[in-house]
Amino acid sequence: MNLNRPNPNPHEPETAMAQPSADRFIHLSDDQLDAALLGELGAAERRHLEACAPCAARVAELDSALADFRSVTLAWSERRSATLPLGEGLRPRVRMARPLAWAMAASLALLLGLVAPTALHRQPVQSAAQAGIPAPMETAANEIPTNGTPNDGAGSPDEQISRDNQMLGAIDRELDASATTPAALGLQPVAAERISRSHAATLRD
Amino acid sequence: MQLALDAAMTKLHAAARTASELDDIDALVRTYRPRLLRFVAFSIGDADLAESITQDCFLKAYNGRESFRGDCSVNTWLTSIAVNLIRDQQRLQKFRFWRHARATAVDIGDAASFLPSHESSPEARVLAREKAQQVQAALETLSPNQRTVFLMRFAEEMDLAEIAAATRMPINTVKTHLHRALKSVRSQIGSAQ
Numbered sequence: 001m002n003l004n005r006p007n008p009n010p011h012e013p014e015t016a017m018a019q020p021s022a023d024r025f026i027h028l029s030d031d032q033l034d035a036a037l038l039g040e041l042g043a044a045e046r047r048h049l050e051a052c053a054p055c056a057a058r059v060a061e062l063d064s065a066l067a068d069f070r071s072v073t074l075a076w077s078e079r080r081s082a083t084l085p086l087g088e089g090l091r092p093r094v095r096m097a098r099p100l101a102w103a104m105a106a107s108l109a110l111l112l113g114l115v116a117p118t119a120l121h122r123q124p125v126q127s128a129a130q131a132g133i134p135a136p137m138e139t140a141a142n143e144i145p146t147n148g149t150p151n152d153g154a155g156s157p158d159e160q161i162s163r164d165n166q167m168l169g170a171i172d173r174e175l176d177a178s179a180t181t182p183a184a185l186g187l188q189p190v191a192a193e194r195i196s197r198s199h200a201a202t203l204r205d
Numbered sequence: 206m207q208l209a210l211d212a213a214m215t216k217l218h219a220a221a222r223t224a225s226e227l228d229d230i231d232a233l234v235r236t237y238r239p240r241l242l243r244f245v246a247f248s249i250g251d252a253d254l255a256e257s258i259t260q261d262c263f264l265k266a267y268n269g270r271e272s273f274r275g276d277c278s279v280n281t282w283l284t285s286i287a288v289n290l291i292r293d294q295q296r297l298q299k300f301r302f303w304r305h306a307r308a309t310a311v312d313i314g315d316a317a318s319f320l321p322s323h324e325s326s327p328e329a330r331v332l333a334r335e336k337a338q339q340v341q342a343a344l345e346t347l348s349p350n351q352r353t354v355f356l357m358r359f360a361e362e363m364d365l366a367e368i369a370a371a372t373r374m375p376i377n378t379v380k381t382h383l384h385r386a387l388k389s390v391r392s393q394i395g396s397a398q
Contacts, residue, residue, distance in 0.1 A: 077243035
């Protein structure tokens, strides 16, 4: 630390402290004030600072301006930071971007899978109903009345249920009576010896 | 021997603790963003750009958290990433940097009203705002390196070794920038009063 010429006026720049122990009115230079703010002051200058009110006031003034800057700017940035999202804004870009996209695609596909058949299933019924054609396989429970007029053109719900039951019974009977044997299907029974002959011929070839 | 082993174990535990801290992105952002945002904002003078750079900083840190060895504090590490991003930005916008900054300049005019009221009176808060604005105005006249080390020392309260590590400058260079910055800020604050 340079201890040059005396500085009787603490507000005059470019002066330095000389023989601080001999003359307490020789004040710290600007460089020494900076050193004080940076915590780099030597022992002699520190002693002077403790004893000299004008020098202590100059350091305190600068220190206080810096402290105010620190607290005001932190208040500003805390306020501003509080309005921003936390890590959610980063996480999808970091790791979850691809899995999230796949999950969303899968959800959409599932949703379409659930909604599309229902929509397709309902569409012919509506168009048939509009055309005055009764839907053969539609049950009364699936027909949603609109505008408070239940089953337009289809009679009462009981009649509709009865017709449905009759139709289902007829289908069951038809299925039971249907041919299930090869002969009933018009196929000739294959003799066992014909099979073995055919097999032997294949082996010879 | 035992002491060396203990020290190694302590360092290992600290590194593991830090690694888990870096894994929690929400906690990382919550803890460090206000200070990092302040550092970036007052380094470049543009609030909107500072938000973007701070966001990039956390993204970069989170993606590169495996490379963090625990040699320095998380704050120093994040600040060093921010310094690099600011330098990149300054290189990209060399000529229109401060002109652009004027459009979305950092305005701390009303920030003093957010200071804890139990700590200061309304008059003291007005005075604090004025002093902070004087320092902010002085900051704009500094060179980028001077401003960086000044903010690190007097806003982030980092010591010289941490500043040297974050800026990758020799300590003597840091000291030189710091003394010049302080001299400039002090003279401007003095002339403003």
